[in-house]
Amino acid sequence: MEKGSGSYNLVELDSPEKTQTKKEGATMKRVNKKPSKSKSKVLGKPKILTAEEYSTLAVNSKxxxxxxxxxxxxxxxxxxxxxxxxxxxxxxxxxxxxxxxxxxxxxxxxxxxxxxxxxxxxxxxxxxxxxxxxxxxxxxxxxxxxxxxxxxxxxxxxxxxxxxxxxxxxxxxxxxxxxxxxxxxxxxxxxxxxxxxxxxERDLSSYDIAAVFLDGKTFANDMMVIALGVTLTGDKVLLGFVQTGTENAEALTPFLRQLLERGLRIEEGVLVVIDGSKGLRAAVKKAFQDKAFVQRCQWHKRENVVNYLPKKEQPEMRKRLQQAYQKPTYKEAKAALLAIHHDLEERNLDAA
Incomplete structure (x- = not known):
């Protein structure tokens, strides 16, 4: 994820089957439906992230x-x-x-x-x-x-x-x-x-991580996958990185398992934001199993869509997609995205 804005709240992450994403403006927080003795209770109410803060999280991975x-x-x-x-x-x-x-x-x-x-x-x-x-x-x-x-x-x-x-x-x-x-x-x-x-090699168990961004970056024509954590209080924590020729599951699964061995706690579930790579998704599933709720990076998704359009049409489409992502409810966001989908079907099937 390079840039973008808008975010999702984490709701009831005790198990992915009971987990859902909820759009509330552009904030991110964790809400437990049942009382628990988790660290979130000790820490008090987490800081609400603004859209600007959320949009820069993965930008800062490099x-x-x-x-x-x-x-x-x-x-x-x-x-x-x-x-x-x-x-x-x-x-x-x-x-x-x-x-x-x-x-x-x-x-x-x-x-x-x-x-x-x-x-x-x-x-x-x-x-x-x-x-x-x-x-x-x-x-x-x-x-x-x-x-x-x-x-x-x-x-x-x-x-x-x-x-x-x-x-x-x-x-x-x-x-x-x-x-x-x-x-x-x-x-x-x-x-x-x-x-x-x-x-x-530092111990990661002291961090109360709510989300993990897995971000592929290029250094001198070589791929580095960087794991950037976000705590309940909105602090960014560089968890680690691995050099890999491609974003494939064989190279990334051991890396993610090493994070767990170093103390990364995901017992209550964790939001994992990726760029859409199938290799990354497969690695997350293998390493984190049923504790991960995977979210496609909105910036990458948006850019994949607009890149099929003529350059003069791209700014307006970016604006429409961002406005859809920022709708206050899931129903409104889905309706707006469907309207864009129907529009794109008439203009460019690849973009749709």
Missing amino acids: VEVIKELVTLGLMRVGDLLKEEVDWLAGERYSREKPNPDVVRHGSNPGSVKLAGQRHPVKVPRVRNRRTQEEIPLEAWQELRGTGELDEPLMKKVLYGISNRNYEAAAQSVSGAIGLSSSTVSRQFIEASTQHLKAFQ
Whole structure:
């Protein structure tokens, strides 16, 4: 799912046979018909997601992966600046100074570009007390490069993580998010290795997941399937990802079972949103069995329809489909979609 809007509420997910979807504006929440001692009761009333929040959930699946790597990058940026300041002014509170005239002089707000996005950082300042001149940090000048996402290196990182070869993945992290090779150190690789291992193998049992989005993304012409969870309170949780040539059940079923082994709790049922891939649907059925309620991604469905139409007709059809999805009741939504279906039958049978 790339974008879109509108959402479904989860109603009575104790078993898929008793589960239904209910359209209520553009919100998503879980409602239990019978009292239970589930975590939802402890948490209180879940936050209602707006249409805008819901529409961006799967858009961010790729972003959530990159965000983990950017965290490592920002740690490295901080280390590089500190190392140069220590070299110029000596370690903080140390009596041994390389040059007694060179001292720390606070910091300035700055930003560094990593993976194509600007991220705020505090840039330490150093000055010479005798000349009253500020000493520019060479590391900072170097860090102000392009900082673009490198898709081939990102592919190496993700491949390493998905195969649990964390050290190999860590060696490509800096380059993948746009840091120069000179920023890589043995200590950074070791710290990154531990961070990536902890992330990919972390326990998932503490998350009260209401929905799982399975999203196929391309990195350097290779397919990555990303599992993004949404909690009852609307928080997004990157559960994991796997590299696979295609969205087939053989590759994806073990991946989903690993999520369960890591503690993903679906005893009360879970909404699983997919892009329509038969392989994904088959994998969900094998791994989650009768605990999954599968929902076709509205964005993918809508785009599949409009792509059969001439470009000049596509904006209006997108609008009509979105308005149908956002009807307040199932009956009204079905009537609107049927009207569109009949219209499409006259204009383009493939689109219908």
